[in-house]
Amino acid sequence: MSSTEQGTSSAAPAEPTTAPESAAAPEVPESFYYVHGKDKVVHKVSAGALQHSALIHGMISNLGYTEEQAKANPFPFENIDGDILQMVVDWCNQHKGKPTPPEDTNLPKQKEKLFDLVLAVNYLEIKELLTYCCKQVAMMVKGKSPEEIREIWMIxxxxxxxxxxxxxxxxxxxxxxxxxxxxxxxxx
Amino acid sequence: MTIALLNFPSDLLGEVFKLCNPFELYLMSKCSKRARRSVTLGGTRHWKISYYESKNIWVRCGEDEYLFKHTTNPHELYKTEIYPFASSGLSMFLDISDSGDPNLFTYLLDTFKITIVDFLDNDEQNMVFFRQLARIVIDRNMEIERVILNDTMNTKDVMDFMPLIHEMNITRKFSCFQAFPPNFQHQLTQYPNKIYISQSF
Structure with a gap:
């Protein structure tokens, strides 16, 4: 099983904000889960980051995996391209434990992948990211004529x-x- | 950048449409029959429609107001601007007829599944067009929240229009500023919450 480090490394910037809390209360070890997309590359993601996905959160709650079981059985998302899943994992890590601002500048930058990203986010039920992605899609046609809209939305x-x-x-x-x-x- | 929007599942399309204003949805609906069907099926906002002047039609949802405006200038076509007299209004120019366009009215009703008329007002005294709109809303058994009949120079036109008022399902307010002959009697069959009849003597 290959494992990318993005899950844990992207989560690192969030640590300073949680540090004062952990100093006050005894630190509970964070549990990690594993997901993979069509490319079978496994991503290690914290339970906190996965809270964003209602689908995965539900799977975790229902399965009650231990850390070992989770490692041995990564959640398979065969309908999601590896690079798209990577974007989603990165976003979840960046927003771990934080409310999403109305204008999210951390949206994955590869706009040409927006279609697949929206489908993936919808499937994984990540409400905040879905709203932001849909906003991006809606913004594409602001101030455009029907002909331009037809072209942009490929109608x-x-x-x-x-x-x-x-x-x-x-x-x-x-x-x-x-x-x-x-x-x-x-x-x- | 392009995106094949109509390939989205319908629930996702609905999410995108929720973030579009009526102008964007209208323009999208003009792209093709399938696009229009998608807009109609995916729209979940409760728009209301209003008509004040023969050249303009308002679509509202809560505080948001959108004015479909008449233009003959091709350079203005589809341009949007902030409507100066509304708190949160936008207007867009369309090549609708300057004597009123019942087709646009019914197009908006059908495309946005509008069931409530917020306001009908014969402001520009175009009773022919006003009569057409009245007939449309009556035939569709629509709820009309407010109707204003302003005083026109042509009393007969308004008197001829009055039987339509009696057929309308006006729920909130009916205001009439028309001066009728002394023997004229209003014959309302449905009563809105408020009725204001001016010059009733």
Whole structure:
């Protein structure tokens, strides 16, 4: 199992803010969990950082893993690209134990990945990050004309939609015909 | 940067639409039939619509006010600006007809699933257009919170309009400033919370 260090290293800047608290109260060792995306690269993330994800938080609560069990069984998110999961993990670490400000400047910078990021964040149920990502998407069309909006949000024209629909129907018809022929062949 | 918005699952589309104002949603709805359907299905805000002047239509949600304004200048088209007389209003210029555009009115009703008319006011005395709007809201059995009939120079036009007032579902206030002939009688069948009839003598 390979493990990236981003989870723990990104969490480091948060430590000074928690230091006075830990001086006052006896320090409880932080538990860590492991997640991996499509690329199978395992990310070590603290339970505190994972609180942001309602999905993972629910999984942790339901499974009641010990640290060893968590290490042996990283949460698999096969539908999320590795680099996207990395962005999400980084964000969770940066915002560990902190409320998210309305204008979050720590949003992952790779805007070309925004589509996949929004889908991942929606799947992982990270409400604050989802709101911020959606705001970014909405901001893309501020002050734009319908033609510009069509281009930015990649909205097909009616003719393109109709052509795609016809194509899909044709394909479905061919597939259905193929299945019928195969079933008839099996029957013989 | 581009993003294939319509490939988002519908709940996610709804999240994005919640952060868009009616102008952005209107312009998006104009991109294609599918885009319009998405806006209609994904919209969850409770917009209200108002009509004050034949050239302009307001859409409101709480304190937020958005004015769809008439323009003939192609350079102004789709431009937005802060509306000077509203506390939190924005206006956008569209190539709507300067004698009123019932098509825009019904388009907004359908696209934003608007069921409440905030305000109807015959401010510019365009009774033909006002009559068209009244017929639309009556046929759709919409709730109309406030109606103002201002005094026009053409009493007959307003008298002809009055049967429509009786069909309207006005809930909060009906104000009438029209001077009618002495033998005229209002025949309201539904009663809003407040009725103000000026020049009733």
């Amino acid at each position: 097909p024209t009616d003719a393109e939609d109709e052509a795609a629909e016809k194509e899909a129907k044709k394909r479905a018809g061919k597939e259905a015909a193929g299945e019928t022929a195969a079933a008839a062949g099996d029957a013989k």
